[in-house]
Amino acid sequence: MSEREVLELLRENARYSAADIARMTGLEEQEVEAVVEELEGAGVVRGYQAVVDWDKLEDERVRAEVELNVRLDRETGYGDIAERLARFPQVKALRLVSGDYDFDMEVEGDSIREVSQFISEKVAPVPEITQTVTHYVMTSYKENGIELGDGEDDDRLSFSP
């Protein structure tokens, strides 16, 4: 139960300190630390990252969602293909999905050229991959549960009854 609460809070904001979480949940600070350590140790919490709105930066950042279709043979399973693809640093997310295609892959690079090259030179040649469909991300409105764009100002009155 407390694990779940702590996880929810960390997902909301990984920068909440153990003291913050303790205050919100009524747990002791040491208990929170222990729970977090346990979750990290057990591999439930795999890391902490910033949620970035790239559109707000000058630097170009190109992202693409790639649909992959694969053909399995007796020796190769989904896991083998996934392992090979996941190793590329350009691949930010990789999921086996149900539906019209097999894998759903998120790729990031500094330019369209770089991303296209990566897909045509590194991904498409993988022998089991029969088809790739690349969708370049044009605008992102929400990432990891956080809405992006112009955070609309809180124009509530600073005092109200």
Add this chain to the structure above:
Amino acid sequence: MTIEPSDRVKAVPPSGIRRFFEIAEERDEVISLGVGEPDFSTPWAARDAAITSLEQGKTSYTANRGKRELRESIADYVADRFDLGYDPAEEIIVTAGASEAVDLAFRAFVDPGDTVAIAQPSYISYEPGVIFAGGEVLPVPTRKEDEFRLTVEELDAAGAADADVLVVCYPNNPTGAIMREEDLEPIADFAREHDLTVFSDEIYAELTYDGDHTSIATVDGMRERTIVFNGFSKAHAMTGLRLGYALGPADAIGAMNKIHQYAMLSAPTTAQYAALEALDSCENDVREMVDQYDRRRQFVLSRFREIGMDVFEAKGAFYCFPEVPEGFTAEEFAEDVLREQGVAVVPGDVFGVGGEGHLRISYATGLEDLREALTRIEAFVAEHA
């Protein structure tokens, strides 16, 4: 030539919040803990229902008392949540916010010269409402020692036995206090014994963090002398949609409707569609908001304790009510912490007797802001206290 306001209007002093508002306007980057409204948006389903109703051109007046369907829905909801049984045909009126319901009640049941006892500290609109109706206000203090619950001793001491109406608000704005059944029973006895009509503002009823809300109208013999106010502003985060309601015996609601039908005709139609949906499908949204408020409540309470400010353990609404450190009045503290640290809080005096020396802190604000605001308050206290 000036258009001279009525004596009643002149009798009401300017709002105690106004001056602070002006200071806050001058300063950049104010974090406000001064707001009495949710920082959440109205649940999407309710917004969608409002939009759809507009698309369908449902923009005419509704029945004076509100759409029949909505009154039925309210009847089911209050029965289910608070054990309150009211007939949608005659015992419920839908109003433009609980504010309108409160105003209607004062005008419908207070004659010039009548005395209205108000348990204080309390929401700031009751007093002016009484004065506009020509009544006289009798403040009845509640105290921290009693967890800001109203007691018969205070009612007696204030002379409330001779009053005509008693106004209570639990969960309370500004203290966050709640009253349980056993606390309400003696108040109900007092009201019956001295023939008081009770106005019970229960707009924060959903926002309780330690057991469910009990309405005084469910206490034996109270239904026939009580008007209950509620609305969608707080639990359903619908402040701007302006929708509330009152529950009471048929004659009483009929009297309120007499004013309402001339003053307002009917509550906003779009908002009524949103409210229908809110009751129909937004229970989970409400639960989620309540969970968030509870976390923030715990956070804020624990921070005040760390800062060393005495704070009452609020169990309802989204306010907490700490005491200012020695050497300050609440007004001074609120003004200085706003000027020096850019944190807006409301001095307790604004809410009437019993509020002196306290601050109302609203935690209807994101945790990040709460954390920063409390860090600033801590710095302020460290420097001055």
